[in-house]
C-alpha cells in the first residue's frame with residue numbers, strides 16, 4: 001500500500017483544513033495509507049510522532065475550521081541540506097514516498113528541492129549507515145504535489161489560491177463596518193491590508209467596497225502621488241461623499257519603489273485636505289476564521305486531484321502544482337509556476353510595472 005503524507009507550510013490560510021481532509025480521505029478511498037505531518041517541514045525534520053497515520057474519521061469537522069489544525073511553521077532547518085537529509089530519513093522510516101504540500105511558493109520550492117535531491121539523500125543515508133541499502137531500495141523516487149495555500153493570491157498559473165477569497169471576504173466585512181462609522185463622522189479611513197508583495201487583496205477589496213483610492217505594488221501611483229490622491233478624494237467629497245476609504249496594500253510603494261505607509265497617507269489627508277482621518281491595520285483577522293464556501297470547494301476538489309496526481313506520477317513527469325484556471329482544476333508544472341511568480345516580483349523590482357501586470361494577467 002502506498003503511503004501519502006500531507007503537510008501545511010508557511011502562513012496558514014483558510015481552506016488548508018479542507019485540503020488536509022480531502023487528501024486524507026481521497027488517499028484512503030484510493031486504497032492508500034494516509035499520513036499528516038504536524039508543524040510543516042519542522043515535523044518532517046523531527047519525525048517520530050510528528051508524522052501520524054490518519055483514519056477517515058480523524059478529519060471529521062475539518063472543513064469548517066479556520067487556520068490549519070495540523071500546524072504550520074516557517075522551518076529554517078529544512079532550508080539546509082542536513083535538515084532535508086533528516087527529513088528524508090524520517091520519511092523512509094515511516095514508509096512515505098509521496099508528499100502533498102499545501103503552502104505558498106517558498107514552501108513548494110522547498111518540496112521540489114527535496115524531490116531533486118532525493119536519490120542523493122538516499123545514497124548518503126546508506127553511506128552514513130543511517131539506513132541500510134534494503135531499507136532505501138523501495139524509495140528510489142519521491143513524489144511531490146503542491147497545493148497553493150495562501151491568502152495573498154500571489155501564485156502565477158492559478159486563478160485563485162486556497163484562502164484568498166475568505167480573506168477578501170473578511171476584508172470587505174471589515175471595510176463595511178468601518179464605512180458605517182466613517183459615514184457618521186464624515187471621516188477618512190486609511191486601511192492597510194495584507195498580501196506581502198502582491199496587491200490582489202487590496203485591489204479586489206477596493207473594487208468590492210467602492211474605495212476611493214487603492215495603492216498596490218503592481219501599479220504604483222504617479223510620480224506626484226500625493227496630488228493624485230488628494231485630487232480624487234476631494235473630487236469625491238465635492239460629489240457629496242461623506243466618507244473616504246483608501247486601501248493600502250502592505251507592499252505598496254511609489255514609482256521609485258519607496259514604500260508608501262498608511263501613516264503617510266493619513267497625514268496627507270489630514271494636512272492637505274483637512275479631513276478627520278484614522279488608520280486601521282486589519283492584521284491577522286484577515287487570515288483567521290472559517291473558510292468561505294469557495295475555499296472549502298477549492299481545497300476539496302484540489303485535494304482530490306492532488307492524490308490522483310500522486311497516483312499518476314512517473315519519475316519523468318515534473319512535480320505538479322494543482323491550479324484552478326477558468327474554473328477548471330488543472331495540473332501545472334510546479335517549478336514553472338514558481339518561476340513565473342518570481343518573474344513578476346523581479347519585473348516590479350526592475351520598475352517594469354506594466355510588464356508585471358501583464359505577466360500576472362497572462363497567467
Ligand code: F6P
Pocket residue numbers: 011104150151152194195196250287
Ligand atoms: O502570506 C500570508 C501573509 O499573511 C502575508 O499577507 C503577510 O505579509 C504575512 O503572511 C504575515 O506573516 P506573519 O503572520 O508571519 O507575520
